[in-house]
Amino acid sequence: MTRIQRFETSARMSHAVVHGDTVYLAGAIAADLDGDIAAQSAEALAEIERVLALAGSDKSSLLTAQIWLKDLPRDFAAMNAVWEAWVPAGHAPARATCQAEMADPRVLVEFIVTAALG
Amino acid sequence: MTRIQRFETSARMSHAVVHGDTVYLAGAIAADLDGDIAAQSAEALAEIERVLALAGSDKSSLLTAQIWLKDLPRDFAAMNAVWEAWVPAGHAPARATCQAEMADPRVLVEFIVTAALG
Amino acid sequence: MTRIQRFETSARMSHAVVHGDTVYLAGAIAADLDGDIAAQSAEALAEIERVLALAGSDKSSLLTAQIWLKDLPRDFAAMNAVWEAWVPAGHAPARATCQAEMADPRVLVEFIVTAALG
Numbered sequence: 033m034t035r036i037q038r039f040e041t042s043a044r045m046s047h048a049v050v051h052g053d054t055v056y057l058a059g060a061i062a063a064d065l066d067g068d069i070a071a072q073s074a075e076a077l078a079e080i081e082r083v084l085a086l087a088g089s090d091k092s093s094l095l096t097a098q099i100w101l102k103d104l105p106r107d108f109a110a111m112n113a114v115w116e117a118w119v120p121a122g123h124a125p126a127r128a129t130c131q132a133e134m135a136d137p138r139v140l141v142e143f144i145v146t147a148a149l150g
Numbered sequence: 151m152t153r154i155q156r157f158e159t160s161a162r163m164s165h166a167v168v169h170g171d172t173v174y175l176a177g178a179i180a181a182d183l184d185g186d187i188a189a190q191s192a193e194a195l196a197e198i199e200r201v202l203a204l205a206g207s208d209k210s211s212l213l214t215a216q217i218w219l220k221d222l223p224r225d226f227a228a229m230n231a232v233w234e235a236w237v238p239a240g241h242a243p244a245r246a247t248c249q250a251e252m253a254d255p256r257v258l259v260e261f262i263v264t265a266a267l268g
Numbered sequence: 269m270t271r272i273q274r275f276e277t278s279a280r281m282s283h284a285v286v287h288g289d290t291v292y293l294a295g296a297i298a299a300d301l302d303g304d305i306a307a308q309s310a311e312a313l314a315e316i317e318r319v320l321a322l323a324g325s326d327k328s329s330l331l332t333a334q335i336w337l338k339d340l341p342r343d344f345a346a347m348n349a350v351w352e353a354w355v356p357a358g359h360a361p362a363r364a365t366c367q368a369e370m371a372d373p374r375v376l377v378e379f380i381v382t383a384a385l386g
Contacts, residue, residue, distance in 0.1 A: 036211060036213070036266055038240070038241070038242070041240055041241075041242050042242060043234040043237065043239070043242065044230060044233065044234055044237075044242060044245065045215075045242045045243065045244060045245035046242050046243060046244055046245075047244070048244060049213050049214065049243055049244045051171075051172065051213050051266050052170075052171065052172075052288075053287075053288065054287065054288075056213050056214045056243070056244040056264075057244055058244040058245050058246060059245070059246030059247070093272060095272070095285050095287050095292050096285065096292045097281075098246075098380070100246075100248055104369055104370075104371060105373075108371055112280060115280065116279040116280055119279065119280075121279070122274070122277055123274070123277075124274070124277050124278060124279065124280060124281045124282050125281065125282060125285055125292070126281060126282055126283070126284060126285045126292040126293055126294040127280065127281035127282075127294050127295070128294060128295030128334075128336075128378065128380045129295070129370070129371055130336050130368035130369060130370055130371075130378070131368060131369035131370075132248035132249060132250065132368065133222055133248060133249035134222075134247070134248055134249075135222060135226055135247055135248075137223075142246065142248070144216070144246045146292075148272055148287050154329065154331070154384055156358070156359070156360070159358055159359075159360050160360060161352040161355065161357070161360065162348060162351065162352055162355075162360060162363065163333075163360045163361065163362060163363035164360050164361060164362055164363075165362070166362060167331050167332065167361055167362045169289075169290065169331050169384050170288075170289065170290075174331050174332045174361070174362040174382075175362055176362040176363050176364060177363070177364030177365070216364075218364075218366055250366035250367060250368065251340055251366060251367035252340075252365070252366055252367075253340060253344055253365055253366075255341075260364065260366070262334070262364045
């Protein structure tokens with residue numbers, strides 16, 4: 033049995049869960065939900081960096097990313113521009129993107145990632 | 151090479167797959183699709199407990215959860231109430247929730263979880 | 269720290285990432301987006317076989333599959349027919365399927381899988 037470590041755990045979710053040498057993150061959204069897609073993407077990715085650091089990893093160790101966009105045709109290109117500038121060259125994770133409605137209607141993008149322990 | 155164990159395997163899917171000390175579950179839905187969101191949430195989570203036990207785990211070892219709701223604005227609060235009562239205190243997984251249509255139009259909620267072996 | 273191997277890595281994503289003895293694949297779609305659901309399903313699954321081979325695995329070692337369909341009521345049965353003929357008997361992964369819009373509006377189906385190293 034491998035020990036599980038949870039970070040920032042509430043009744044609803046943990047922001048990160050570490051099992052073995054894999055880190056699983058909760059879906060990450062922007063802090064300010066009034067921003068446009070570029071601002072929300074940047075803030076959500078900053079939140080991922082914060083939680084990865086908490087769990088002992090960083091963005092050079094991403095394994096997977098699932099990306100949900102509220103308005104994919106409108107926001108795909110602008111989200112990708114922020115994403116591609118943020119991911120360290122040569123370290124992009126396996127990725128899949130679709131359109132979805134999130135819990136708060138102001139959320140334009142949510143990123144769900146996993147990473148290896150650093 | 152780590153051995154893979156599959157549980158309740160059909161031509162379409164296995165209800166659980168164990169690899170190393172990680173358990174992957176198929177999307178879980180209610181047994182009775184005529185129930186409301188509270189009833190469907192409770193039944194789907196009971197199904198998860200059943201399959202986790204089959205695979206040698208339990209709900210205190212959840213790593214991740216992805217939750218799909220057919221009508222998120224209407225059903226988010228009621229699903230969360232059932233979810234938060236069901237998850238053992240201090241053991242909530244990394245979670246992400248969005249709105250989605252499932253294979254049967256009567257499905258109001260589907261839970262996709264992974265867990266550690268107990 | 270377990271070494272990470274990435275395959276076919278661009279600025280946006282890797283087509284496969286290996287960590288420990290687990291392989292994570294990017295969402296796979298058909299090469300020809302003018303095909304119907306049967307043709308697109310077959311091509312996307314062929315792409316998965318190609319990428320799994322690259323990463324040192326194969327379709328008998330699938331752990332999970334998440335399947336996104338653009339028009340679930342219309343295409344669920346035809347996708348399943350292709351899927352069930354493709355998955356080796358007794359080796360089906362844990363699976364979940366929902367309806368979603370993908371980045372290119374012609375995409376009818378996308379498969380996101382993980383597998384064990386062969």
